[in-house]
Amino acid sequence: MIEFNNLKFMYSGGKKFALDGIDLTINDGEFIGVIGPSGAGKSTLTYAINGTVPHHYKGDFYGAVKVNGLDTVDNKPEKIAGEVGCVFQDIDAQMTATIVEDEILFGLENFGCPAEEIEERIDEALKALRIEKLRTRSIGTLSGGQKQKTAIAAMIALRPKILVLDEPTGELDPQSSREIFELLKELNKKYGMTIIVVEQKIMLQCEFADKLLVIDGGKAVHYDTVEKVLEHSEDLEKMGINCPRIVTLARMLHENGLYDGVYPAELDSAEKMVRSII
């Protein structure tokens, strides 16, 4: 569980709060999609979860964040890393090895994983991401999607209860982007891992996330089930977030009194909505 208690954070030398009163709870096993315009504070929020804010990125910090009971101010990021695995936007900067299996190995060694467990953990991580075949490949020869999976595998090997990803599909084509979300959903369902993913691709977020967290100007302006947040599609569009077209259709039908059901977040419920009115 992650508890944000009226968190405010301003980077040193900054003029306004990058996070401005975040007050919410993320429960175990939830799949949270974080969306919001550029500069909204999404990445800063991920830093506040793993403790790099305020330990690495200094600034004015008010309120509190607790990750599975660990206060992120009182506990070092190395301690928090036992609970939360993070895959940041710049994965090239995050990866240290030249061979896939070594990338996973280095993480385990840094983490102090017992030697007799290492082999099993590498196997398990490669299998969970379905990249067994990439085991001995050189990271430099991987596609963007394969690299992203390797970075996630290295995190999974540490068996964190929470996985945080910042724009993991930013540089991927639609097919690979979808694969990443399918894998995240599998980790969420099969291992009960809490998934928090910052991602601009709203269609994927709507299809795979349980809840959406909309950040704007450092504030959590919406935090609810996907269907509930989509009811604010006009609001989202003002922030430059383009909702799925089916949501615009639902809104028009609502406004004209032709439909009063839930806003569809994916194709099946969209079909149900259309069938209900014809």
Ligand SMILES: Nc1ncnc2c1ncn2[C@@H]1O[C@H](COP(=O)(O)OP(=O)(O)O)[C@@H](O)[C@H]1O
């Ligand atoms: N390392 C940093 N130092 C100073 N200001 C920063 C730093 N990183 C981000 N900011 C500022 O904090 C605000 C939120 O940024 P960020 O969390 O990166 O937003 P997002 O990920 O939603 O695009 C922005 O105004 C940005 O300029």
Ligand SMILES: [Mg+2]
């Ligand atoms: Mg960002």
